[in-house]
Amino acid sequence: MKLINKTNIDFLGPKRRKIALAVSAVLVIVSLASLATRGLEFGIDFTGGILLEVGYPQAANLDQIRNNLGAAGFTDAQVQKFGSDTDVLVRLPPQPNKNATEVRQQLQETLQAGGETIDLRRVENVSAQVGTELAERGALAMVVALMLIFVYVMIRFQWKFSAGAVAALAHDAIVTVGFFSIFGLPFDLTVVAALLAVIGYSLNDTVVAFDRIRENFFALRGVSAEEAMNVSINEMLARTLITGLTTLLVLGALLTLGGESIAPFSIALIVGIIIGTYSSIYTASATALALDVNAQDLIEPIKDPSLIDDLP
Amino acid sequence: MNKYPQWLNALVLVILMAGCLLALPNIYGSVDAVQIADNDGGAYDQAQLEEYVRVVEGAGVSPEAAYLHDGRVVMRFTSSEDQSTAGERLREQYIREANVALTLTPKLPDWVRGFGLSPMSLGLDLRGGVYVLLEVDMNTAIDSRMALYEQDFDDRLRDARIRHRVDLDNQLITIRLTGSEDMEAARSIVERADPDVVVADGADGKSLTVRMSETQIQERQNFAIEQNLTTLRNRVNQLGVAEPLVQRQGVDRIVVQLPGVQDPNQLDKILTATATLEFRMVDQSGDEPGSRRYTGRGDELPQVLKRQVIASGDQIIDAKAGFSEGQPAVFITLDSAGGERMLQTTMNNLNKPMSSVFIESRRETFTRNGVEEQRTIKIEEIINTATIRGVFKNSFQITGLTPLEARDLALLLRAGALAAPVYKIDDRTIGPSLGQDNIDRGFNAIRIGFLAVVLFMVIYYRAFGLIADVALFSNLIFIVAMLSFLQASLTLPGIAGIVLTVGMAVDANVLIFERIREEVTAGTAPQHAINSGYEKALSSIVDANITTLIAAIVLFGLGTGPIKGFAITLMLGIITSMFTAIVGTRAIVNLAFGGRKLSSLPI
Numbered sequence: 001m002k003l004i005n006k007t008n009i010d011f012l013g014p015k016r017r018k019i020a021l022a023v024s025a026v027l028v029i030v031s032l033a034s035l036a037t038r039g040l041e042f043g044i045d046f047t048g049g050i051l052l053e054v055g056y057p058q059a060a061n062l063d064q065i066r067n068n069l070g071a072a073g074f075t076d077a078q079v080q081k082f083g084s085d086t087d088v089l090v091r092l093p094p095q096p097n098k099n100a101t102e103v104r105q106q107l108q109e110t111l112q113a114g115g116e117t118i119d120l121r122r123v124e125n126v127s128a129q130v131g132t133e134l135a136e137r138g139a140l141a142m143v144v145a146l147m148l149i150f151v152y153v154m155i156r157f158q159w160k161f162s163a164g165a166v167a168a169l170a171h172d173a174i175v176t177v178g179f180f181s182i183f184g185l186p187f188d189l190t191v192v193a194a195l196l197a198v199i200g201y202s203l204n205d206t207v208v209a210f211d212r213i214r215e216n217f218f219a220l221r222g223v224s225a226e227e228a229m230n231v232s233i234n235e236m237l238a239r240t241l242i243t244g245l246t247t248l249l250v251l252g253a254l255l256t257l258g259g260e261s262i263a264p265f266s267i268a269l270i271v272g273i274i275i276g277t278y279s280s281i282y283t284a285s286a287t288a289l290a291l292d293v294n295a296q297d298l299i300e301p302i303k304d305p306s307l308i309d310d311l312p
Numbered sequence: 313m314n315k316y317p318q319w320l321n322a323l324v325l326v327i328l329m330a331g332c333l334l335a336l337p338n339i340y341g342s343v344d345a346v347q348i349a350d351n352d353g354g355a356y357d358q359a360q361l362e363e364y365v366r367v368v369e370g371a372g373v374s375p376e377a378a379y380l381h382d383g384r385v386v387m388r389f390t391s392s393e394d395q396s397t398a399g400e401r402l403r404e405q406y407i408r409e410a411n412v413a414l415t416l417t418p419k420l421p422d423w424v425r426g427f428g429l430s431p432m433s434l435g436l437d438l439r440g441g442v443y444v445l446l447e448v449d450m451n452t453a454i455d456s457r458m459a460l461y462e463q464d465f466d467d468r469l470r471d472a473r474i475r476h477r478v479d480l481d482n483q484l485i486t487i488r489l490t491g492s493e494d495m496e497a498a499r500s501i502v503e504r505a506d507p508d509v510v511v512a513d514g515a516d517g518k519s520l521t522v523r524m525s526e527t528q529i530q531e532r533q534n535f536a537i538e539q540n541l542t543t544l545r546n547r548v549n550q551l552g553v554a555e556p557l558v559q560r561q562g563v564d565r566i567v568v569q570l571p572g573v574q575d576p577n578q579l580d581k582i583l584t585a586t587a588t589l590e591f592r593m594v595d596q597s598g599d600e601p602g603s604r605r606y607t608g609r610g611d612e613l614p615q616v617l618k619r620q621v622i623a624s625g626d627q628i629i630d631a632k633a634g635f636s637e638g639q640p641a642v643f644i645t646l647d648s649a650g651g652e653r654m655l656q657t658t659m660n661n662l663n664k665p666m667s668s669v670f671i672e673s674r675r676e677t678f679t680r681n682g683v684e685e686q687r688t689i690k691i692e693e694i695i696n697t698a699t700i701r702g703v704f705k706n707s708f709q710i711t712g713l714t715p716l717e718a719r720d721l722a723l724l725l726r727a728g729a730l731a732a733p734v735y736k737i738d739d740r741t742i743g744p745s746l747g748q749d750n751i752d753r754g755f756n757a758i759r760i761g762f763l764a765v766v767l768f769m770v771i772y773y774r775a776f777g778l779i780a781d782v783a784l785f786s787n788l789i790f791i792v793a794m795l796s797f798l799q800a801s802l803t804l805p806g807i808a809g810i811v812l813t814v815g816m817a818v819d820a821n822v823l824i825f826e827r828i829r830e831e832v833t834a835g836t837a838p839q840h841a842i843n844s845g846y847e848k849a850l851s852s853i854v855d856a857n858i859t860t861l862i863a864a865i866v867l868f869g870l871g872t873g874p875i876k877g878f879a880i881t882l883m884l885g886i887i888t889s890m891f892t893a894i895v896g897t898r899a900i901v902n903l904a905f906g907g908r909k910l911s912s913l914p915i
Contacts, residue, residue: 002829006833053746055745100736100739101576101577101580101581104576104577105577119743119745120574120741120743121742121743121745121746122740122741122742122743122746123576123739123740123741124739124740124741125576125736125738125739125740126737126738126740127736127737127738129737130445130737130738134872137870137871137872138875140870141866141867141869141870141871141875144866144870145862145863145866145867148862148866149859149862149863152858152859152862153859156855189872189873189874189875190805190808190874190875190878192875193805193867193871193874193875193878193879196863196864196866196867197812197863197864197867197878197882199863200859200860200861200862200863200864200882201816201860203856203859203860203863204816204819204856204857204859204860205856207852207855207856207859208823208852208855208856211851211852211855212852215848235830238826239819239822239823239826242772242822242826243816243818243819243822245768246765246768246769246815246816246818246819246822247812247815247816248815249761249764249765249768249815250757250761250762250764250765250811250812250814250815251761251811251812251815252761252764253757253760253761253764253811254757254761254808254811254812257753257756257757257760258753258754258756258757258804258807258808258811259749259750259753259754259804261750261804262753262754262804262805262808265805265808266808269812
């Protein structure tokens with residue numbers, strides 16, 4: 001079976017490139033604007049605070065729970081359903097002047113006020129200090145990963161490719177985070193892990209395309225860089241789409257079957273992989289082209305001039 | 313063409329069999345068990361195993377299997393009633409020396425256990441339990457050491473008949489003398505007491521300042537952490553939890569993981585409690601140097617107590633809660649040095665009053681200039697004052713507590729005091745129902761995701777797709793095998809990593825197969841197409857996997873908790889998939905198609 005026969009799409013023609021550039025620019029700007037104005041729904045990992053996941057024997061009455069909590073003095077509690085009608089998530093911001101254990105006990109009692117026996121499924125109690133640290137480490141991980149990747153691609157290819165790859169990755173990361181901001185999805189530690197996996201995946205795509213571009217720079221002589229890149233992208237199109245498809249298949253399974261707590265992770269990966277597939281076709285190569293990449297860039301310069309004298 | 317040498321085929325087979333063997337323990341279910349671990353961390357031998365079995369059989373139950381595992385005794389039972397009977401009996405008899413825990417254990421046949429194999433260990437989010445991150449208050453650790461110096465210098469200067477006043481403020485001791493003539497003598501006394509402290513002359517020419525050197529501070533901090541680790545391990549051992557983990561993290565933190573514990577509230581008290589006792593004589597004249605007024609707890613009267621401590625919590629080697637004349641009491645046993653001091657004191661002070669002081673640290677948050685800061689406050693309260701009616705040494709009792717306080721205090725005194733207070737900065741509890749849900753959901757996602765990919769590959773690449781599927785399945789076996797071998801905890805994000813690997817691992821085969829198709833389209837003969845497909849795709853596969861590996865390694869290095877679990881399975885998945893997708897599929901392809909005349913390829 002073949003989904004895609006040999007294609008000859010002009011991905012990198014000047015007109016197409018402009019459209020792609022405009023699309024990417026809009027995506028990035030909208031993402032950044034949303035991040036600046038709406039920010040992110042940071043999870044308890046980053047903000048600190050108290051979180052309780054409780055299971056009720058029957059469908060929970062959220063309004064009732066909110067009223068009970070308000071009456072008990074927890075006016076800043078967030079209450080929401082979690083995955084099913086019987087599962088409820090209660091979240092409180094950090095309570096600096098209170099004993100966390102007492103607060104938690106009081107919360108538990110309030111939630112059982114209706115006389116139901118609740119199943120305490122999860123309790124998290126993160127201090128603001130730890131939250132800040134986790135956020136800092138997450139950001140550091142992103143930066144370090146991008147730097148290492150830049151260096152690796154530079155060693156294996158050349159800095160113009162590196163710049164293209166990192167531009168594509170930064171694009172993917174920004175748009176994925178922007179997606180979380182626009183739709184107000186919970187942003188927790190697992191999403192940071194997913195972002196790094198997206199970076200790894202998208203890079204995977206980009207590097208495979210670059211590999212073929214390098215091969216074609218030498219195989220197709222007398223052809224412009226743009227055309228050589230375009231042929232390469234076309235040749236790799238089937239592979240890019242199939243790998244994207246199999247990955248999305250398993251992520252779809254994870255999103256629908258994996259449960260609520262892993263859902264933000266799955267969503268980040270799904271969005272990231274779709275964006276990453278697009279960016280490895282357009283952003284990465286277009287950036288390298290914009291930097292005037294050509295076959296010369298990939299030929300190793302002769303380091304020792306004395307060798308030249310030995311040539312006939 | 314396309315023939316692997318026999319040794320290479322054999323090697324692939326051996327590696328696959330090794331993977332299967334390592335993964336094997338995971339197919340057996342779990343069974344109720346009692347686990348007995350030595351409190352001092354020692355390893356049990358066969359004789360002790362037999363002793364424990366005899367004790368259990370004495371209670372009328374017999375274990376289905378009993379063996380040693382990592383120096384611990386494990387007994388498996390066929391019913392949970394037998395398990396709890398055995399647990400109770402053992403706990404009754406061995407509570408002091410051993411941690412007896414009711415748990416689940418994998419039901420491995422003897423020959424599998426004989427290889428030293430065990431299944432994957434599940435993280436707390438899958439098996440349920442409590443995770444607590446504690447911070448050690450290092451300032452208090454330094455403060456308490458400085459207080460000892462202060463008292464020591466004071467004593468020595470008095471013995472040398474040098475008139476002086478000693479103050480301790482902000483971890484700096486200031487010794488004020490009456491004139492500059494005693495400076496040399498005072499300095500040499502201080503330096504003799506401890507040659508490592510940093511001594512400086514005061515600006516006024518008749519005082520000395522003393523502080524701890526950097527090395528001393530570091531040593532003190534390390535000591536505080538190590539001592540706290542020991543104490544926390546002792547305390548945790550009293551809870552009867554199987555495989556508790558108490559581990560240092562970074563400079564001043566301690567991680568505690570207790571699988572299976574469901575009530576974090578009880579735990580908080582036991583982990584962070586600093587409660588300890590001190591015994592001092594009442595200063596009846598009220599004006600001895602160094603005496604100070606202590607408040608009483610509840611109805612207890614305040615007293616002025618002498619500076620000298622007769623005995624303190626760290627000299628208590630055993631403590632039991634009980635009742636004395638209808639009042640809740642703690643029965644205390646002192647070590648020999650403490651007992652000796654107590655004997656001397658009671659002999660010399662018959663009919664004089666002695667007080668028991670209950671000491672506890674609490675952390676308080678306050679706001680200064682709009683910034684939230686935390687400080688430690690030490691609460692010292694007299695819980696009882698009694699007149700010494702007779703001479704005693706090692707064993708005595710104290711009253712003045714509620715029954716619950718007496719029980720907790722006895723536990724804390726038994727486990728030893730914390731060298732410095734600890735504060736909880738992060739805790740997470742996963743209930744058993746969520747843990748089981750997470751396992752079910754995670755494995756379901758793997759199963760369905762795997763099936764979807766397998767079907768897709770067969771439909772799309774036919775026979776070659778089937779070969780890729782075999783490789784994908786062996787890849788799963790290898791991931792499970794490596795996780796079991798490394799005993800790295802499998803977490804929910806870890807499962808997500810496996811799911812992601814399933815989707816991405818076929819990429820190598822997609823690259824190879826697309827390349828083979830290209831070659832076939834270009835008119836290359838089938839055998840050549842296979843060969844150059846594998847050859848030409850190799851550099852792309854390696855590049856692509858190394859870049860993903862970089863991201864995974866960064867995640868592992870910088871990540872915490874859930875991120876680490878994801879990074880581990882992702883890393884393992886990438887590495888094993890390179891083997892299965894390149895070498896593994898090639899071996900099968902070579903066996904199936906190599907060295908034959910082919911007119912076309914089923915791809």
